[in-house]
Amino acid sequence: MSFTLHGSGVGGGIAIGQVHLISSARLEVAHYAVAPEQLELEVMRFSTAVDKVRAELQGLRRNVPASAPAELGAFLSLHLMILDDATLSQAPRDLIRSLRCNAEWALVQQMDYLVAQFDKIEDPYLRERKADVVQVVERTLKAMQEQPGRASPAPAHEASLIVVAHDLSPADMMLFKQHQYAGFVTDLGGVTSHTAILARSLDIPAIVGAHTARQMVREGELVIVDGVHGVLIVDPDRMVLEQYKLRQRQIELGRQKLKRIRATPTTTRDGTAVDLHANIELPQDIEQVRESGATGVGLFRSEFLFLNRDDLPGEDEQFEAYRQVAQAMRGLPVTIRTLDLGADKALNGSARGGPNPAMGLRAIRLCLAEPQMFLTQLRAILRASHYGKIRLLIPMLAHAHEIEQALNMIAQAKQFLHEQNEPFDPGIEIGGMIEVPAAALSLGVFVRKLDFLSIGTNDLIQYTLAIDRTDDSVSHLYNPLHPAVLQLIANTIKTGSRMKVPVAVCGEMAGDVALTRLLLGFGLRQFSMHPANLLTIKQQVLKSDLGELAKLSARILRADDPEIARRLLEKLNA
Ligand code: PEP
Ligand code: MG
Numbered sequence: 001m002s003f004t005l006h007g008s009g010v011g012g013g014i015a016i017g018q019v020h021l022i023s024s025a026r027l028e029v030a031h032y033a034v035a036p037e038q039l040e041l042e043v044m045r046f047s048t049a050v051d052k053v054r055a056e057l058q059g060l061r062r063n064v065p066a067s068a069p070a071e072l073g074a075f076l077s078l079h080l081m082i083l084d085d086a087t088l089s090q091a092p093r094d095l096i097r098s099l100r101c102n103a104e105w106a107l108v109q110q111m112d113y114l115v116a117q118f119d120k121i122e123d124p125y126l127r128e129r130k131a132d133v134v135q136v137v138e139r140t141l142k143a144m145q146e147q148p149g150r151a152s153p154a155p156a157h158e159a160s161l162i163v164v165a166h167d168l169s170p171a172d173m174m175l176f177k178q179h180q181y182a183g184f185v186t187d188l189g190g191v192t193s194h195t196a197i198l199a200r201s202l203d204i205p206a207i208v209g210a211h212t213a214r215q216m217v218r219e220g221e222l223v224i225v226d227g228v229h230g231v232l233i234v235d236p237d238r239m240v241l242e243q244y245k246l247r248q249r250q251i252e253l254g255r256q257k258l259k260r261i262r263a264t265p266t267t268t269r270d271g272t273a274v275d276l277h278a279n280i281e282l283p284q285d286i287e288q289v290r291e292s293g294a295t296g297v298g299l300f301r302s303e304f305l306f307l308n309r310d311d312l313p314g315e316d317e318q319f320e321a322y323r324q325v326a327q328a329m330r331g332l333p334v335t336i337r338t339l340d341l342g343a344d345k346a347l348n349g350s351a352r353g354g355p356n357p358a359m360g361l362r363a364i365r366l367c368l369a370e371p372q373m374f375l376t377q378l379r380a381i382l383r384a385s386h387y388g389k390i391r392l393l394i395p396m397l398a399h400a401h402e403i404e405q406a407l408n409m410i411a412q413a414k415q416f417l418h419e420q421n422e423p424f425d426p427g428i429e430i431g432g433m434i435e436v437p438a439a440a441l442s443l444g445v446f447v448r449k450l451d452f453l454s455i456g457t458n459d460l461i462q463y464t465l466a467i468d469r470t471d472d473s474v475s476h477l478y479n480p481l482h483p484a485v486l487q488l489i490a491n492t493i494k495t496g497s498r499m500k501v502p503v504a505v506c507g508e509m510a511g512d513v514a515l516t517r518l519l520l521g522f523g524l525r526q527f528s529m530h531p532a533n534l535l536t537i538k539q540q541v542l543k544s545d546l547g548e549l550a551k552l553s554a555r556i557l558r559a560d561d562p563e564i565a566r567r568l569l570e571k572l573n574a
Helices: 036-062 071-084 091-099 103-119 124-128 130-145 170-179 194-202 238-261 283-292 315-328 363-369 371-387 400-419 443-449 457-465 472-477 483-498 513-521 531-542 546-558 562-573
Strands: 003-006 008-011 014-022 161-165 183-186 206-208 222-226 231-234 275-280 297-301 333-337 389-394 429-434 452-455 503-505 526-529
Touching: 014 238, 036 071, 036 091, 036 103, 036 130, 071 130, 091 103, 103 124, 103 130, 124 130, 161 222, 183 222, 206 222, 222 238, 238 531, 275 283, 275 531, 283 315, 283 531, 297 315, 297 526, 315 333, 315 371, 315 389, 363 371, 363 400, 371 389, 371 400, 389 400, 400 429, 400 443, 429 443, 443 452, 443 483, 452 483, 457 483, 483 503, 483 513, 483 546, 483 562, 513 531, 513 546, 513 562, 526 531, 546 562
Parallel strands: 014 161, 161 183, 183 206, 275 297, 275 526, 297 333, 333 389, 389 429, 429 452, 452 503, 503 526
Antiparallel strands: 003 231, 008 206, 014 222, 222 231
16 A cells, blocks of 8 residues: 655655665664673674674774765764774773673663763754664674674665665765665654764755655565655656656756756856855865856865864965865865854864854854964965965854954964965955854945855844754754844845945855755846755756846745745746
């Protein structure tokens, strides 16, 4: 019988195939007593499994392909850290001895204890990390089950299989990429979980948070994964199946066709040029940027160079990373955002910016509180500016004095390099992110003091609507079409244009094709997004006529109900 399950769609496209259930090892753990003289052997069995998982994770980390998303290495390091923490690698050994039980049982007891501790944490990001602990435990359990005498079945016809699991770790995701499964579905995982973030950047049709999928579907059953809408159709009838097959072919054809416009200049039908830039996290992302045909890097999230390591990258290491990107872009603009650490991006071992980290010591606030760290980065960026067209972008500015202080620090860094006879671009452009409502409502000082602005819609929405962007329980309220959000964006674009200060959008809205025309209608001429979205956005720009957009965009801006705005937006995109 056909039925449908709903979750959050996190990967592009549609996959059709047979279910391959990945059993949650945790649910299948037996409990038995171990004789006192066998206890040390049992401890050894546990140690062997931990060693095996460590070697597996290290191997995966060593072999992360250059094309893999930057986050993958970080996730693998996190899992290695969890594995080697005494609470996971030592405590079960003690439990085996004290409870005289089998290793699997001891490990699951310890996992349950740790999960209960995580549940008490108020911070949603940290609470979500309990999923990483569970994934590491499940991997270790699997390793124990695979010890001699326990075979793990290797699935055939992978390309037609849809993996359905209770939860999947990022490391599993990496294996799936190598294995070419058609898609995957998990019961757990919010849209901001590590697995979801990875799935989105890997572009695999996927659904997370499908709650009961693992229980409801059977091995070998035919399913459709609609990764766009987050819909899982189990045992579809013939008509539905044909419809989705057609849709799938259309999507694939569309993708192939899109590649043809890679080198086409991005102009609207009436001849207005539009800049499409790319967002990156690490220098190795630049290959994908070049393939996408982007005409610049609109956002280099430099803080990713600082994550998942125990030391801070020094000036020379940073300089090399920035220079590499600048040179690879061969004179095209590279916008390096200064450190946006804090909130969900904390340094190893540091506190997470107070009780409400998104509103705490984050981004420019943290940099001004840590001048040596900031100056080191500024010198590295300035030195790299000699090797290409680098622009500096300051995140999370809200106050005039923050702009002043940041500019003073940049002047100080320039002075230092000048005295050292180090070459740098003296005319380097300095921009500010508009991602706090206070900034969008006091643009005068921003346009007077800065060379360009970039709207960070992810945070602008978070702070305007008072929604923690990492908290899945309020994600339904995260609406880019809220009139307050649209007013702030449109006004920033208009003010920039009036004052001749270029304005870009570099948040997720820039890569959402449903919003391209609206932003063009507001006057936006610079978009920066994940490279995977770039050609879709380019196609939309090429098909758009600015003259036809003005009226409806203005109406959408006047709408005081997001639902009305949404209906008008459909008309705009028709
Ligand atoms: C934003 O806030 O929109 C943005 C681009 O920055 P980040 O997503 O890194 O906070
Ligand atoms: Mg931001």
